[in-house]
Amino acid sequence: MSTLQKTTGIVLRTTNYAESSVVVLMFTEQYGLQSFIVxxxxxxKAKFAASLFQPLNLLEMVIYHKPSGGLQRIAEVRNSPAYTSVSFDFYKTTIVLFLNEVLLKCLKQESPEPPLYSFIYNGLQLLDVYQGVPSNFHLVFLVHFAKFLGFFPDNSFSASVEYFDLQDGVFTPLRPKHVQTVVQPYSGYIAQLMQLNFETMEQLKISSAERKVLLHTLVEYYELHVDNFGKLKSLEVLEEVLA
Incomplete structure (x- = not known):
């Protein structure tokens, strides 16, 4: 039996269903990953606007929740908050599409994960209000998202511990024999990103070319540590926009 419950949610994917309906996959605050039929x-003359269910929209909902799982239903929904710039800023829109693809590949749990939810939700809000081009946002996101997925790098970088082993997720004083190794200056950039957050991300001063290499390095890190991660279709677009 379903009961009326309140929750917020982050839209991940919307799929057309039948003639006029959709199935919306969301990461919800109260219940983790859930699918809703709308x-x-x-x-x-739809009850809800289709625009509500765009990728990574932030929603506040009253839902008919079935503990048994399956497709859930929405009683009430609204943006919470509504984006003021993400939908109109080409840079931010491209970052959102990239992050959306990463989240779809990484989020698996049909159970609540409040710290992870807050990280994503608050990050998207900060992206929306950010003034200027958020060139390092996706880099900070990738590094700190890894913390919730269980492969956040160890924090032992120094002048004498300068190599980063992508396979083991550790800094090491000796260069590993395999090719999945990050050297200076990029190992240092990863260490710096570990100390930054969305408010301080501008402190990482790198060129467009360096940013591209660093992005590829972090994506490779995810490919090694997330099962069936595969290739990111949005990666090339993001590189072109933020070059």
């Missing part, structure tokens, strides 16, 4: 949303 009937008639593609009709001209």
């Amino acid at each position: 009937n008639g949303v593609r009709k001209s």
Whole structure:
């Protein structure tokens, strides 16, 4: 039996269903990953606007929650908060599409994960209000997201411990014999990103070319540590926009 419950959610994917409905996959604050069927949303006089369910929109909802799982239903929904710039800023829109693809590949749990939810939710809000081009946002996101996925790098970088082993996620004084090794200055950039957050991300001063290499390095790190991560379709677009 379903009961009315309140939760907030982050839209991950919307798939057309039947003639006028959609199935929306969301990462919710109260229940983790959940799929919702929204009937008639593609009709001209729909109860809910289809635009509510764009990738990484932040929503506040009243839902009919079934503890048994399966498709859930939405009683009420609104943006919470509504984006003021993400939907209109080309740079931010491209970052959102990239992050959306990463989240779809990494989020697996149908159970609440409040710290992870807060990290994503607050990060998206900060991206929306950020003034200027958020060139390092996705880099900070990738490094700190790894903390919740269980492969945050160890914090032992120094002048004498300068190599970063992508396979083991550790800094080491001796260069590993395999090719999945990061050397200076990029190992130092990773160590710096570990100390930064979304408010201080501008402190990482790197060129567009260095940013591209660093991004590829972090994506490779995810490929090694997330099962079936595969290739990111949005990676090339992000590189072109932020070059």
